[in-house]
Amino acid sequence: MQLRALLISSLLALSACAAPETVSERRATYDLADLPTMRTFTAHRVTRPARSNVEIAQDFLDLSFTLESGRALPVLTRFEGPISVRVTGPVPVNLDTDLARLLTRFRSEAGIDIARVPANRQANITVEVVPRAQLQRAVPEAACFVVPRIRSWSEFTRNRRSDRIDWATLPTRETLAVFIPGDVPPQEVRDCLHEELAQALGPLNDLYRLTDSVFNDDNFHTILTGFDMLILRATYAPELRSGMNRDQVAAVLPRVLRRLNPAGAQRAPRVRPATTRAWIDEIEHALGPRTRMTQRRAAARRAVIIARQGGWNDNRLAFSLFALGRLSLGDDPELALSSFLQAAGIYGSDPATQVHGAHIAMQLAAFALSSGQPQATLAIVDANTDAVIAAENAALLSTLLLVKSEALRSLDRGSEADRLRHEALGWARYGYGDTDEVLRRAEEISAIAPRRGTGS
Structure with missing residues (x-):
């Protein structure tokens, strides 16, 4: 046969x-x-994106100025200054190790000044661990998620239908909360840390056309890639700041990418049709x-x-x-x-x-x-x-x-x-x-x- x-x-x-x-x-x-x-x-293989900077610039703009719903964002937002992270709630097995590895990668690969602080201290980013059933009762379609201007689950539930957690009204990032389930396999906890902390720091959108990124709802990549770290490094480049509109960012982004990813300047861009709604x-x-x-x-x-x-x-x-x-x-x-x-x-x-x-x-x-x-x-x-x-x-x-x-x-x-x-x-x-x-x-x-x- x-x-x-x-x-x-x-x-x-x-x-x-x-x-x-x-x-x-x-x-x-x-x-x-x-x-x-x-x-x-225990050892991560550092990679670099193998695509044209022209493509990456378009990806950056589409990731940073649009929400997953398709709604446009008026300005770029990021943290301006050192970033602190704390973890609250029952800490599941291996979270401490996986978070430490991720923060190390943010510092070394994306050049972001970020560090963990004790749970009893205020922080720019609070990672709160909640039961999966409780999380999905609030947001059924999400395995984990991030919201602005929030420090705790109780604060989120009080404000979940208010403009306070509307990303489009945010002039800069100061306080965010990431909510992840604790009663799931260690790999799922790690995957949530990667995607949601990356969104807490940078892009808020996902693009199906991306082959080399966690910012894609196909979920084949579950840890941050070299492309993702380049996008985050560009987000925190000194040439950019919170409050810049899309045209302003587009004007300086080619120069930023030439500096951060010189190999990409030599590659020809691929022409790909837009993904339709x-x-x-x-x-x-x-x-x-x-x-x-x-x-x-x-x-x-x-x-x-x-x-x-x-x-x-x-x-x-x-x-x-x-x-x-x-x-x-x-x-x-x-x-x-x-x-x-x-x-x-x-x-x-x-x-x-x-x-x-x-x-x-x-x-x-x-x-x-x-x-x-x-x-x-x-x-x-x-x-x-x-x-x-x-x-x-x-x-x-x-x-x-x-x-x-x-x-x-x-x-x-x-x-x-x-x-x-x-x-x-x-x-x-x-x-x-x-x-x-x-x-x-x-x-x-x-x-x-x-x-x-x-x-x-």
């Missing part, structure tokens, strides 16, 4: 829940006492959890059509196809596989979208494993592991390594498989947090591997 046909049959198996007896039989191989200690990333609406509809699956799939199909008609043979078309593939797993495995393969081809053509491609590679590796193709599984995982490590995505890394472990076991390389599974579970403790969730993920992957002697 050809690999494509095998993968399609695997999609059918993966889209269904594993049989209870299969999971219970394999549960014994995962014991709570055997779980390794949590693994975390119609496409954004379809993507948001497709990803919306409160919509029926049939409607979500239809929205994803329309997003693919809009992207193709617009000539967007880039990450936006790939993301449309990725969404369609995910939503078609249980309904149309042929379409799911075709969508994933097309998206992988687009992502694979751009070095800036390696981690994007790795998310699809995880799906394809699982398909290859379940279809009895262990060598193909190993090749897919090995080709994508480095990009996932560079992106510091422990959840995705653990999944890839668990899939690889099962492929090794099917090749009678049991010792290697055991060592790799042990490593994968350490990453899973950071990526997924809860012990039961870690075990459930491992069991699901173990369950899709063909039984010894059953053939393919």
Whole structure:
């Protein structure tokens, strides 16, 4: 049977829940006492944006002078002077370490004068930890968020419908609050710290066209990139100040970027069509959890059509196809596989979208494993592991390594498989947090591997 046909049959198996007896039989191989200690990333690979300064200048303006809603901001705002950060509420595991690493990066990569202060001192930025359910009751669509002129959750709830927290009325930044959930996996806490503190300091918008940034609602990048740090460094450049309008910033920005990113001055800009509101609406509809699956799939199909008609043979078309593939797993495995393969081809053509491609590679590796193709599984995982490590995505890394472990076991390389599974579970403790969730993920992957002697 050809690999494509095998993968399609695997999609059918993966889209269904594993049989209870299969999971219970394999549960014994995962014991709570055997779980390794949590693994975390300790060294960050500093990167630089590989794009033209002309493009980056346009990105800066669109990020800094527009809200995510599309509403224009009249002036640039930033902190003027040293910035203090405090943390209040119950501090979850690893927050202190991840926050310290992030503040170090702000200082070294973005040149921002920022430091943490004790919780009992007033600060420019308050990071308050609240229960996820409480946070989402207030703002259902947000995993975490930042608001201006606020110091606490109670102050936010009193003023949430007032002009006080309107970014468009802000002349400069002095006091902000970041609200993050504490009862989520460590990686989710870290991701919230990166995105919300970056928005507290700089851009307030997200742009789907960006391939190398956390300021993109596709959520493939979860930690700040070299591009993001350049945007923040430019925001705090001495040539800029709070209160400048878009035209004033646009006039001096080329000079700022030549100084901060000289390599970008030598690169030719890419011409990319604008992202339409119609496409954004379809993507948001497709990803919306409160919509029926049939409607979500239809929205994803329309997003693919809009992207193709617009000539967007880039990450936006790939993301449309990725969404369609995910939503078609249980309904149309042929379409799911075709969508994933097309998206992988687009992502694979751009070095800036390696981690994007790795998310699809995880799906394809699982398909290859379940279809009895262990060598193909190993090749897919090995080709994508480095990009996932560079992106510091422990959840995705653990999944890839668990899939690889099962492929090794099917090749009678049991010792290697055991060592790799042990490593994968350490990453899973950071990526997924809860012990039961870690075990459930491992069991699901173990369950899709063909039984010894059953053939393919």
